[in-house]
Amino acid sequence: MRNQDRRPRFTRREFLRGAGTTLVALAVPSVWARPGRAVGTEPVVVSIFLRGGADGLSLVVPHGDPDYAALRPTIQLSPSDTLDIGGFYALHPSLASLRPLYQNGSLAILHAVGSPDPTRSHFAAQDAIETAAPGAHGVTTGWLNRYLATQSVTGEFTGVSVGSSKTLALAGSAETISLVSLDTFQPGKFLITERVSAWQAIFDAWPDRRLSHASEEMFAAAAVVASVPRATPVIYPDTDFARSLRDVAALIKSPVGVRALTVDLNGFDHHVDANGRMPAIAGTLAGALAAFQQDLGADASRTLTLVMTEFGRTAAENGGGGADHGHGSVMFALGGGVHGGRVLTKDRQWPGLAPENLFEGRDLAVTTDFRDVFAEVLRRHLGVADPNVVLPGFAADRAREPGLWS
Amino acid sequence: MRRSPFVLAAIALALSASCIGPDRTDPRPLLDRIAYGPSPEDTRRIREIGARAFIEEQLDPTSIDDSAFEARLASYPTVGMSLADIASIQTIGPDVPMLESMDAKILRAAYSKRQLEAILSDFWFNHFHVRNDGITVGSYERDVIRAHVLGRFEEMLVAVARSPAMAIYLNNMENVRDGVVIGGVERGINENYARELLELHTVGVDAGYTQQDVIALARCLTGWSVDFEEPDGFTYIDGLHDKGPKQVMGLAIGANGGEDDGRRALAYLAAHPSTAAQIARKLVRRFVDENPPQALVDTATDTFLRTRGDLREVMRTILLSDAFLSRPPRTKLKRPLVLIASTIRALRLEIQDDVGFYRSYLWLLGELPYNAGDPRGYSENSAQWLASGALLSRLEFVWLAAGRARAAGLDLDVSGSEPSFELIGRIKARLALSRLSSGTLQPIVDYAEWLAVLPPDIRAVETAGLVLSSPEFQYH
Numbered sequence: 070m071r072n073q074d075r076r077p078r079f080t081r082r083e084f085l086r087g088a089g090t091t092l093v094a095l096a097v098p099s100v101w102a103r104p105g106r107a108v109g110t111e112p113v114v115v116s117i118f119l120r121g122g123a124d125g126l127s128l129v130v131p132h133g134d135p136d137y138a139a140l141r142p143t144i145q146l147s148p149s150d151t152l153d154i155g156g157f158y159a160l161h162p163s164l165a166s167l168r169p170l171y172q173n174g175s176l177a178i179l180h181a182v183g184s185p186d187p188t189r190s191h192f193a194a195q196d197a198i199e200t201a202a203p204g205a206h207g208v209t210t211g212w213l214n215r216y217l218a219t220q221s222v223t224g225e226f227t228g229v230s231v232g233s234s235k236t237l238a239l240a241g242s243a244e245t246i247s248l249v250s251l252d253t254f255q256p257g258k259f260l261i262t263e264r265v266s267a268w269q270a271i272f273d274a275w276p277d278r279r280l281s282h283a284s285e286e287m288f289a290a291a292a293v294v295a296s297v298p299r300a301t302p303v304i305y306p307d308t309d310f311a312r313s314l315r316d317v318a319a320l321i322k323s324p325v326g327v328r329a330l331t332v333d334l335n336g337f338d339h340h341v342d343a344n345g346r347m348p349a350i351a352g353t354l355a356g357a358l359a360a361f362q363q364d365l366g367a368d369a370s371r372t373l374t375l376v377m378t379e380f381g382r383t384a385a386e387n388g389g390g391g392a393d394h395g396h397g398s399v400m401f402a403l404g405g406g407v408h409g410g411r412v413l414t415k416d417r418q419w420p421g422l423a424p425e426n427l428f429e430g431r432d433l434a435v436t437t438d439f440r441d442v443f444a445e446v447l448r449r450h451l452g453v454a455d456p457n458v459v460l461p462g463f464a465a466d467r468a469r470e471p472g473l474w475s
Numbered sequence: 476m477r478r479s480p481f482v483l484a485a486i487a488l489a490l491s492a493s494c495i496g497p498d499r500t501d502p503r504p505l506l507d508r509i510a511y512g513p514s515p516e517d518t519r520r521i522r523e524i525g526a527r528a529f530i531e532e533q534l535d536p537t538s539i540d541d542s543a544f545e546a547r548l549a550s551y552p553t554v555g556m557s558l559a560d561i562a563s564i565q566t567i568g569p570d571v572p573m574l575e576s577m578d579a580k581i582l583r584a585a586y587s588k589r590q591l592e593a594i595l596s597d598f599w600f601n602h603f604h605v606r607n608d609g610i611t612v613g614s615y616e617r618d619v620i621r622a623h624v625l626g627r628f629e630e631m632l633v634a635v636a637r638s639p640a641m642a643i644y645l646n647n648m649e650n651v652r653d654g655v656v657i658g659g660v661e662r663g664i665n666e667n668y669a670r671e672l673l674e675l676h677t678v679g680v681d682a683g684y685t686q687q688d689v690i691a692l693a694r695c696l697t698g699w700s701v702d703f704e705e706p707d708g709f710t711y712i713d714g715l716h717d718k719g720p721k722q723v724m725g726l727a728i729g730a731n732g733g734e735d736d737g738r739r740a741l742a743y744l745a746a747h748p749s750t751a752a753q754i755a756r757k758l759v760r761r762f763v764d765e766n767p768p769q770a771l772v773d774t775a776t777d778t779f780l781r782t783r784g785d786l787r788e789v790m791r792t793i794l795l796s797d798a799f800l801s802r803p804p805r806t807k808l809k810r811p812l813v814l815i816a817s818t819i820r821a822l823r824l825e826i827q828d829d830v831g832f833y834r835s836y837l838w839l840l841g842e843l844p845y846n847a848g849d850p851r852g853y854s855e856n857s858a859q860w861l862a863s864g865a866l867l868s869r870l871e872f873v874w875l876a877a878g879r880a881r882a883a884g885l886d887l888d889v890s891g892s893e894p895s896f897e898l899i900g901r902i903k904a905r906l907a908l909s910r911l912s913s914g915t916l917q918p919i920v921d922y923a924e925w926l927a928v929l930p931p932d933i934r935a936v937e938t939a940g941l942v943l944s945s946p947e948f949q950y951h
Contacts, residue, residue: 188646188667189649190645190646190667192606192644192849192850193646193667196849206670237848247841249839253839253868259867259870259871259874260867263922263925264922264941266918267918267919267921267922267941268870268918268944270914270917270918270921271914271915271918271919271944271945271946272946273914274912274913274914274915275912275914275915275946277806277808277857277946277950279857279858279861280808280861280946280949282861283861283866284866287866287867291867430659
């Protein structure tokens with residue numbers, strides 16, 4: 070019998086103790102213990118994608134623009150309702166927990182940012198950003214995967230999607246994994262050693278070698294997850310998104326060596342009732358981010374969190390108290406030593422909401438190409454000397470970088 | 476106490492002797508591919524009428540009484556609704572139709588007697604994938620896809636092109652002639668749908684078309700738009716149509732045409748030899764092998780061309796071929812929907828109000844119905860489904876399913892206190908597994924021995940869970 074000498078030392082009595090249910094919780098066997106790695110010093114990037122097309126004009130309101138209020142007779146946010154950040158702009162009231170981070174300089178905001186691709190299709194626009202290949206067809210690898218591929222250290226735990234499936238940003242040749250949550254990947258609950266031994270023996274004997282390879286990876290990943298301490302003194306909000314960020318923080322703080330992680334937040338497609346829907350989802354975003362940043366502690370300085378969306382929404386509201394698919398929106402850059410406390414726009418100019426300044430006559434223009442943001446992140450934060458290696462078909466130019474670290 | 480290796484080998488031989496290698500009289504490998512795994516009824520039916528007659532029956536789904544399954548759908552009121560009705564009840568929001576369409580898909584896979592039709596509906600939905608919007612998807616799968624899976628390919632292609640689901644998903648409703656002004660904004664060609672129509676839906680990426688062909692095809696389809704007041708949600712708006720002459724690959728279309736420009740282009744693409752070859756290869760990959768035998772692909776391509784895209788004839792060619800009937804078993808990892816439906820069928824689980832359990836495992840396994848991330852739909856590629864996180868959930872799912880079966884009073888034909896080899900043999904028979912390799916059997920016997928002092932219920936569930944997690948069940 071294979072692995073006889075690796076048999077666990079727990080007894081049938083211990084098995085019986087939890088045997089009222091099918092899933093028997095037992096201590097993680099020592100066979101999975103791995104040599105510890107020093108707590109990380111490598112830069113980490115966390116990409117948060119706001120799915121649906123988040124309305125940048127409501128998240129970071131340009132009160133200084135004389136055209137703003139008239140475009141949105143019913144869904145405008147008044148200066149007294151919003152949180153002033155320097156006169157021209159104000160944060161949505163539900164982003165209150167981000168204001169201290171802005172004020173202490175760890176949060177930078179990019180406005181009028183987005184993709185040069187004019188598509189208003191969610192899928193095309195999301196794909197364009199995650200592949201960092203707007204307009205190109207057939208690019209199936211994500212920019213974060215291509216970044217990982219440039220690094221000498223690879224392994225299944227350098228890139229992690231926390232969510233139902235692997236995000237496109239992490240898809241590609243570098244090994245990455247997706248997990249719904251650390252809890253659903255918890256070997257102590259299900260991978261009791263007797264079962265694992267049986268599976269290993271069965272899968273090893275199967276002619277399709279890919280099965281044993283996949284199972285080895287899975288058992289190894291489970292072992293790594295088992296070593297990730299989950300305890301945190303920080304109280305996160307009671308949302309799925311916050312639980313995902315708690316898992317992301319746990320992975321970053323642990324010695325498993327994560328470098329790029331992605332989390333999605335759905336629910337920004339506000340064609341109707343924007344003022345009814347935005348508070349909850351914006352609050353979900355801000356509450357989780359604030360807890361996450363606090364939880365990271367000493368690791369916050371090496372962890373850059375980028376919050377992005379596929380496009381903004383029309384400058385004018387529609388007939389349903391919402392706004393339709395638009396163009397330019399906002400990005401947030403949190404931690405990682407950014408020079409925050411600023412709203413960054415191209416040449417420090419707000420593109421304006423007057424009719425002649427709107428993209429195709431209806432949307433906030435994109436004056437900062439998201440790839441210029443990615444290029445600066447790659448060069449300044451992730452140490453990729455030539456960002457063009459990760460951004461094919463794009464001529465990165467330092468002069469166009471938004472200046473997150475300047 | 477453990478049995479000696481010699482005894483185990485003898486048991487393995489005894490358990491596997493009934494079926495070594497492909498066996499044309501055994502209904503189970505057939506049901507592994509043209510059904511979501513064996514069910515007792517289907518196994519019995521094949522024994523009664525034979526494999527060929529069973530295949531013919533499945534190729535004629537309206538001849539099969541499916542009222543028991545239809546009755547199950549009664550608790551999902553939005554599933555049977557017309558497109559117009561569902562579009563008009565949006566006060567309830569998209570969530571209810573979205574969930575009901577997903578749950579109906581699980582029920583159909585598990586319980587419909589029209590198994591081949593269910594499998595083909597899933598195959599063609601993925602071929603013509605759209606994302607679940609909670610409005611159009613139910614009628615799209617029912618009226619556009621399932622209605623045509625054993626009909627003519629061109630009719631399905633046209634129905635897809637007219638469907639609001641596809642018009643919205645791949646933006647053809649925004650595809651208008653260059654220069655048209657809508658709401659003060661100058662609009663123009665959107666080539667998104669035309670490109671996928673060539674690359675994914677018909678001739679394939681290597682068929683030699685150019686960017687000019689993509690644009691010309693998009694121009695043919697300008698004016699094909701959406702109107703939820705119409706029965707199929709389609710309307711043609713001549714004012715948005717590009718009236719110039721077009722050249723789509725080998726097809727020349729003169730100036731001043733209308734809706735027919737699109738019809739002609741679709742007919743041309745549906746009849747193209749590259750389309751026939753791409754469809755044939757994809758079907759053979761699904762039903763026979765991931766490395767499709769070229770001879771069968773060629774024969775199926777010929778059938779497609781000879782019958783002008785009669786998909787029933789193409790399926791008949793494939794399913795009655797030696798390459799299909801004599802294929803080596805278990806070369807493909809089951810996709811999550813196949814795994815979950817075949818587990819329900821094998822354990823004879825009855826879904827009552829617990830469909831959420833199965834839906835959440837489809838989600839964990841990465842195949843939430845109608846939710847594939849790009850226009851290619853969910854992959855048929857085993858390697859893609861072997862991703863490490865999902866493998867753990869696969870093992871967990873079958874274990875929990877075995878536990879649910881036992882908790883629901885299904886005894887799996889065992890008490891749990893049988894000698895190990897008998898326990899395993901009974902479970903294997905109950906799950907309609909035709910053969911366990913010795914490499915699988917021995918660790919299961921070891922495990923069952925190790926469990927011997929546990930309560931019989933736990934031993935039965937644990938052993939069944941291990942059998943279900945074995946590649947003999949995970950592959951098909």
